[in-house]
Amino acid sequence: xxxxxxxxxxxxxxxxxxxxxxxxxxxxxxxxxxxxxxxxxxxxxxxxxxxxxxxxxxxxxxxxxxxxxxxxxxxxxxxxxxxxxxxxxxxxxx
Numbered sequence: 001x002x003x004x005x006x007x008x009x010x011x012x013x014x015x016x017x018x019x020x021x022x023x024x025x026x027x028x029x030x031x032x033x034x035x036x037x038x039x040x041x042x043x044x045x046x047x048x049x050x051x052x053x054x055x056x057x058x059x060x061x062x063x064x065x066x067x068x069x070x071x072x073x074x075x076x077x078x079x080x081x082x083x084x085x086x087x088x089x090x091x092x093x094x
Contacts, residue, residue, distance in 0.1 A: 007050075007053045007057055007059050007080070008080050009021065009080055009083050009084045009085045010024065010080055010081050010082075010083065010084050011084060011085075013084075013085045014085075015050060015053070015059055015083070015085050016050070016053075017050050017051065017052055017053060018049060018050060019049070019050050019085050019086075020047055020048070020049055020050075020085070020086040020088075021047070021048060021049075021050060021059070021061065021078075021083040021084060021085050021086060022045070022046070022047050022083065022084050022086060023043045023044055023045065023046050023047075023048060023061065023076075023078065023082065023083060024044065024045075024081070024082050024083060024084060025044060025078075025081070025082040026040045026041070026043050026044060026076050026078065026082065027079075027082070028040055028041075036074070039063070039065060039072070039074040040074060040076060042063075043061070043063055043074065043076060046063060047086060048061035048062070048063060049061065051075070054077060056077075057079075057080075058077030058078060058079065059077070059078050059079075059083060060075055060076070060077050060078070061075065061076060061078065061083075062074065062075040
C-alpha cells in the first residue's frame with residue numbers, strides 16, 4: 001500500500017497492520033454459500049486485528065471458528081466505512 005494513500009477508518013483515523021478494529025459491516029459476495037454468509041454476518045460487531053492492507057486500500061481481518069470437524073477461518077477485506085479503529089489498551093494504573 002502506498003504511503004501516499006494511508007488506510008483510514010470511518011472517523012478518518014489512520015489504520016495500520018496490527019491495529020485492533022471493530023467490524024461495523026461486511027459486504028457479502030453474490031455467490032457466497034449459506035455457511036460463508038452466516039460466518040461473515042457473525043463478524044459484524046467483533047473486534048479483530050488488521051492482517052494486511054491491499055493495493056486497493058482494503059483492510060483485511062480474519063476470524064477463526066470452531067466447527068464440528070475442526071476449525072474454519074473467514075477473512076474479509078473491509079472499506080473505511082466498515083471499520084473503526086480501537087484505541088490501544090492502556091497499561092494498568094494509568
